Amino acid sequence: MTDDIFSAGLEDLAARGLRRAATAFDGGSARTVTLDGRTLLLFCSNDYFGLSHDPRIIAAVKEGLDRYGFGSGGSRLISGTRTPHAELERAIASFLGAEAALLFGTGFSANSGVIPAIAEKGDVIFADKLNHASMVDGCRLSRAEFVRYPHCDMAALEKMLKKAGSVRTRWIITDGLFSMDGDMAPLDEICSLAKKHDARVYVDDAHAFGVLGKNGRGTPELFGVERDIDILMGTLGKAAGGMGAFAAGKKSTADWLLNKARSFIFSTAMPPAVAAGNLKAVEILGNYRTERNTFMQITEAFYDRIKTAGFAISYKSYIIPLVIGSAGDALAAAKLLWDDGIFVQAIRPPAVPEGTSRLRLTLSLAHTEQDREAVIQCLTKYLGARHKGTGP
Ligand SMILES: Cc1ncc(COP(=O)(O)O)c(C=O)c1O
Structure with missing residues (x-):
C-alpha cells in the first residue's frame, strides 16, 4: 500500500467549495439528462444545435x-x-x-x-x-x-x-x-x-x-x-x-x-x-443559415426575459454567465435549480477568477419554449429568495 498523499488536499478543496465530481447520467437527449429515473432539463451543455443526437x-x-x-x-x-x-x-x-x-x-x-x-x-x-x-x-x-x-x-x-x-x-x-x-x-x-x-x-x-x-x-x-x-x-x-x-x-x-x-x-x-x-x-x-438566425432570435428573446426577471446582465451570446460570487453560493444556487429539475453547473475557480463563481447557462436549439420558460421561472424564484435573504 502506498501513502495517501492527496486526501488532505481533497478535504481542503471541499472546505472551499472547490471539490469536483463527475455525475454519470444514465441517459438523456440533447435537451435533457436522466439520473435514476429522473429527467432534468440540460442548460449547461455546448451542444448549441442539438447535433449530438442528430x-x-x-x-x-x-x-x-x-x-x-x-x-x-x-x-x-x-x-x-x-x-x-x-x-x-x-x-x-x-x-x-x-x-x-x-x-x-x-x-x-x-x-x-x-x-x-x-x-x-x-x-x-x-x-x-x-x-x-x-x-x-x-x-x-x-x-x-x-x-x-x-x-x-x-x-x-x-x-x-x-x-x-x-x-x-x-x-x-x-x-x-x-x-x-x-x-x-x-x-x-x-x-x-x-x-x-x-x-x-x-x-x-x-x-x-x-x-x-x-x-x-x-x-x-x-x-x-x-x-x-x-x-x-x-x-x-x-x-x-x-x-x-x-x-x-x-x-x-x-x-x-x-x-x-x-x-x-x-x-x-x-x-x-x-x-x-x-x-x-x-x-x-x-446548411444551417435559417437555424443560425432562429438561434440568435431565441437568444435575444431569452436575454429580454432574464433581464425582466431581475438579472442585471447585458446581451452577450448564447453563453450566459450569471455571476453569483462565492463558490459555495454558486453551488447552492445550482442545487436550487437541480431540485426544480434543471441542470446548470456551478462554475468555480480555477475556471473563473476568485469571487466570480457563477451559473453558466447555455442555450440550445434542442430546447423548447417551455424549457426556457421553466428556467426563467426557476431563476425568478431564486432571485426572490436572494432578495429576501433566504437564498444563496
Ligand atoms: C475556448 C475553448 N477552447 C478549447 C476548449 C477545449 O476543447 P475540447 O473540449 O475539444 O478539448 C474548450 C472546451 O472546453 C474551450 O471552451
Missing part, C-alpha cells in the same frame, strides 16, 4: 464503424489516417474558406500542441487574461515570451505590443467567444493592432464555429476579418455535437503543424467513425 450523424458514425472498425490503431503519421480524416480536413477548410485544416483529437490538445509549434524562443505571445486553460497551457509549453493583457483591453494590448521592441514574431492569441463569460474578443480592433504592429493572430473559436456569422464561420466572419486571421482553431465537440478539433489557415501552416505539433504527431488518430460523424456534422452546419 440521426443523420448517428447513421454516419454507424456506417463508419461498420466500414473502419472501432479505433484507428495508430497516430496519423504512422498508420491511423483513413479517408474520413482527410475528407473532414478538406470539408473544414472549405467550410471556413481556408486553404487547409489539420485535425486534432480535442480542442485541448490542439491549443497545447499548436501554440508551442508556432511560437518559439525569440517570439512574444500576447494573450488575453481570460483565455481558455488549454491556450494558457500551450503558451506555457512554448519557449516564447508569454505576456497577458487585461481582458479585451485594447489600449493595454497596444502598449505591450509597442513595448516588445524588435522581436522575431509577435502572436496575439485569444478566444473568439469567451467560454465562461460569453463575450467576444474585439477581433476588428485586434486585427488592426496586429497590422499596425506587425503581429500574427491566433483565434480559438471553439464556441463560435458553426454558430456565429452568416455562414457559421465564427467570430472572424462576424467581425469581417476572416482574411486577417493567421490561424483559426475550432472544436467539433460543441456546435458540431461530436468530438475533436482543428487548426485552419494557409496550406503551409497546416503542413508546418503536421510536422511540428507534438499533440498531433504523438497521439492516436480519432476513430475514423468519429471523423465520419464529424464530417456529416460539418455538412449539416453548412
Whole structure:
C-alpha cells in the first residue's frame, strides 16, 4: 500500500467549495439528462444545435464503424489516417474558406500542441487574461515570451505590443467567444493592432464555429476579418455535437503543424467513425443559415426575459454567465435549480477568477419554449429568495 498523499488536499478543496465530481447520467437527449429515473432539463451543455443526437450523424458514425472498425490503431503519421480524416480536413477548410485544416483529437490538445509549434524562443505571445486553460497551457509549453493583457483591453494590448521592441514574431492569441463569460474578443480592433504592429493572430473559436456569422464561420466572419486571421482553431465537440478539433489557415501552416505539433504527431488518430460523424456534422452546419438566425432570435428573446426577471446582465451570446460570487453560493444556487429539475453547473475557480463563481447557462436549439420558460421561472424564484435573504 502506498501513502495517501492527496486526501488532505481533497478535504481542503471541499472546505472551499472547490471539490469536483463527475455525475454519470444514465441517459438523456440533447435537451435533457436522466439520473435514476429522473429527467432534468440540460442548460449547461455546448451542444448549441442539438447535433449530438442528430440521426443523420448517428447513421454516419454507424456506417463508419461498420466500414473502419472501432479505433484507428495508430497516430496519423504512422498508420491511423483513413479517408474520413482527410475528407473532414478538406470539408473544414472549405467550410471556413481556408486553404487547409489539420485535425486534432480535442480542442485541448490542439491549443497545447499548436501554440508551442508556432511560437518559439525569440517570439512574444500576447494573450488575453481570460483565455481558455488549454491556450494558457500551450503558451506555457512554448519557449516564447508569454505576456497577458487585461481582458479585451485594447489600449493595454497596444502598449505591450509597442513595448516588445524588435522581436522575431509577435502572436496575439485569444478566444473568439469567451467560454465562461460569453463575450467576444474585439477581433476588428485586434486585427488592426496586429497590422499596425506587425503581429500574427491566433483565434480559438471553439464556441463560435458553426454558430456565429452568416455562414457559421465564427467570430472572424462576424467581425469581417476572416482574411486577417493567421490561424483559426475550432472544436467539433460543441456546435458540431461530436468530438475533436482543428487548426485552419494557409496550406503551409497546416503542413508546418503536421510536422511540428507534438499533440498531433504523438497521439492516436480519432476513430475514423468519429471523423465520419464529424464530417456529416460539418455538412449539416453548412446548411444551417435559417437555424443560425432562429438561434440568435431565441437568444435575444431569452436575454429580454432574464433581464425582466431581475438579472442585471447585458446581451452577450448564447453563453450566459450569471455571476453569483462565492463558490459555495454558486453551488447552492445550482442545487436550487437541480431540485426544480434543471441542470446548470456551478462554475468555480480555477475556471473563473476568485469571487466570480457563477451559473453558466447555455442555450440550445434542442430546447423548447417551455424549457426556457421553466428556467426563467426557476431563476425568478431564486432571485426572490436572494432578495429576501433566504437564498444563496
Ligand atoms: C475556448 C475553448 N477552447 C478549447 C476548449 C477545449 O476543447 P475540447 O473540449 O475539444 O478539448 C474548450 C472546451 O472546453 C474551450 O471552451
